[in-house]
Amino acid sequence: MSSMSPAKHLSVVAMLFLSLSMAVATFQSSVGRTMSKEDIILKTEKLTHFHFFFHVIISGPNIDDVNAALPPPTSTTPAANAFFGRVDSLDTPLTIGPNISSDRIGSMQGVVVGASPVEELAYFMEVIFVFTEGKYNGSTLVMVGRNQATMKLRELPIVGGTGIFRFARGYALTRTYSPFDNKTGTAIYEYDLYALHY
Incomplete structure (x- = not known):
């Protein structure tokens, strides 16, 4: 060998x-x-503003907000905010006006989590605005952030998008238009979205 x-x-x-x-x-x-902007033919950056309403419905035949998980039971003193740890899944209509019968432009789909153990009622939101009308049909914007529902006006970041809104960034302003009604199981929120995109 x-x-x-x-x-x-x-x-x-x-x-x-x-x-x-x-x-x-x-x-x-x-x-x-590594690519340059010219490789993907990016055009001039523009700013788009949307104003719409979304409708949360938790009871009746047209439910669009489903509770996916509740906080685990505990023997210790409960959090001041009973929503802390609650997870909800959404697919709510976006409409031009505050009436549910107003023209629909898309839907908001995603997850909302109770994120604060105190009375300030803050939520972590990870949602996608799915547009279904006109030139925006098939495009989406993604919003991820903290929504402190006890504030009159809240601001959340727009972190991306698809279709017309590729490379999007911006912010959303939201306010409660009609607070939750226990009788109807509904609430209405007003949104202004400002998105920079190509």
Whole structure:
């Protein structure tokens, strides 16, 4: 049985290292590459403003806000805010006016989580505004942030979008138009969205 000489051994190791380096370089070039704005034909940045209402309905035949999880029962003193830890899933209509029968422009889909154990009633929201009308049909805007419902006017960030709103960023202002009504199981919120996009 013959043994490999040190020189031959180094040569084999060098060839293996070279092959591995080439494979990594090939993988990197096929997975990601640096691009310029011209590569994807970005146009002049513009600002779009939307004004609409969304309707939360938790009872009746047209429920659009479903409780997905409640806080676990505990033997300790409960949080001052009973909504802390509650998770709701939404698919609420967006309308031009405050009436549910107003022209619909899309829907707001996402998750709302009770995020504060005190009375300030703050929620973490991760939602997508899905537009279904006119030139915005099929485009979306994503909003993620903290909504302190006890404030008259709240601001949340717009962090992205799709379709017309690719590379979008901006903010949303929201206010309670009609507080939750226990008899009808509904509430209405007013939104102003400001989105920078190409």
